[in-house]
Amino acid sequence: MVAISYPDIVKAPKALLHDHLDGGLRPATVVELADAVGHELPERDPQRLGQWFVAAADSGSLERYLETFAHTVAVMQTEAGLHRVARECALDLAADGVVYAEVRYAPEQHLERGLSLEQVVEAVRAGFEDGAAExxxxxxxxxIGTLLxxxxxxARSQEIAELAVRYRDSGVVGFDIAGAEAGFPPTxxxxxxxxxxxxxxxxxxxxxEAFGLPSIWQAIxxxxxDRLGHGVxxxxxITGHVPSAGSTTPTGGSASAPPGGPVLGRLAAYVRDKRIPLELCPSSxxxxxxxxxxAEHPIGLLHDLRFRVTVNTDNRLMSGTSMSRELTLLTEAFGWGWSELQWLTINAMKSAFIPYDERLAIINETIKPAYAKLIA
Structure with a gap:
């Protein structure tokens, strides 16, 4: 098999379901917006600042990883700042070959300078619309659809859920909860x-992501x-995989498996059988x-077992990544080719929160024709 190059992957159409708006800023934009609002940064040079974000996030701890967002959220407290970040996000994703994206953000984190929840949502929507038009x-x-x-x-989840429903015909396609898992169950x-x-x-x-099977079981x-953010x-x-430290199985027992193959527990079998999408973010x-x-990421096993696997960026700034980089890393680690990349892309589109006919149109009119040329 001929190795797939990064430039070729950039040109291929991609679908992205798990990308945080406050985790994807351009370093230069962080510097300029910080100057405008008087926020102090650990580095003022954009290149060094970008390196700082990756190094600070590369800690092996979700809690430490989340601390880096103090600097990005701080510069996203005005309508102009939110509009700019959303506009640039759309442009950056499009330049990377992403044809469909669901980008999420927490409106409640952008109220420090007096904006209302509605003003936050409308500023982000306008930014995405302008970026997509450019x-x-x-x-x-x-x-681009947004997840609130x-x-x-x-303790604002009910309020944000109502906001998501109120704006679901104006660019918002769904709802999410995020933050440290341990001690804060979805229930x-x-x-x-x-x-x-x-x-x-x-x-x-x-x-x-950080908490394990009980978190997945409760979420479902x-x-x-409808989907699992990470779910890794x-x-x-799954037997044959060494469980993470402190892992427990809330459901007990095992489900049947093909002779000689891995044995799926009841929860893993349910997730696979119900085709519940996994929003995997390898670098993150x-x-x-x-x-x-x-190379040891469970995405290889989950792909082989035909779970509903999708590939995502999570936080492009903190991981120094893009969709094309994530897919390139996976082709290098697992020897995947265009057929696998098409499968992953179609998985994501099947799992998107837009109407079925609109998902199907993107699959049949954009994704499949492009990959047919690449696979041929």
Missing amino acids: AAAQGRQIR TAMRHA RHLDAFEYLQRENAHFTIHAG QWCGA RIVDD NVQTGAAPSI
Whole structure:
């Protein structure tokens, strides 16, 4: 098999489901916006600042990783700042060959300078619309939907869920909760999830990154998540994989498996059988200690077992990454070719929170024709 080059992957259409707006700023933009609002940064040179973010996030701890966001969130407290960050996000993703993206952010984190929740949502929407229009004028089509995130350690999830429903015909496609998992189970936000289900709204939950199987089980069986944000620790319920320290199986027992193949526990089998999408973020998972390395990332096993695997960036600034870089790393680690990359891309589009016919149109009119040329 001829190795796939990074420039070729950049040109291929990609779909992205798990990308944080406050984790994808351009370093130069952070510096300029920090100057405008008087925020002190650890580095003022954009190149060194970008290196600082990656180094600070590369700690093996989710909690330490999350501390880097203090600097990006601080410069996203005005309508102009939010608009600029969203516009540049759209342009950067389009330049990377992303044709569909769901970008998430927590409106409650952008109120320090007097903005209302509604002003935050509208500023971000306008930024994405302007960025997508500029990209289209450059010959790069991209569609962006937003996920409104509630912080799992706070108490505003019901309010943010209602905001997501109110704006679901204005660019918002779903809801999410994020933040440190340990000590903040998703069941604390059951009222919000039950409300979203009554409103026929889509939601994903950060689960199975730092805390493990109980977090995944609660997200699915108690809260009714459509997708799992990360979900990488589902491999702790598959025999042949060494469970992470302190891992427990909340459901017990094993499900049947093909003769000679790995044995899936009840929870892993349920996730696979129900085709619950896993929003895997390889580089980020390594940084936070959820995976030992790219070569040892469970995505290889999960791909082979045909879970609904998707590849994502999580935080492009903190991981110094892009969709093309993530896919390049995986082709190098697992020997994957265009067929695997098409499978991953279609998985993501199948799992998107936009209407079925719109997902199908992107798959059939954009993704499949492009990959047919690459695979031929």
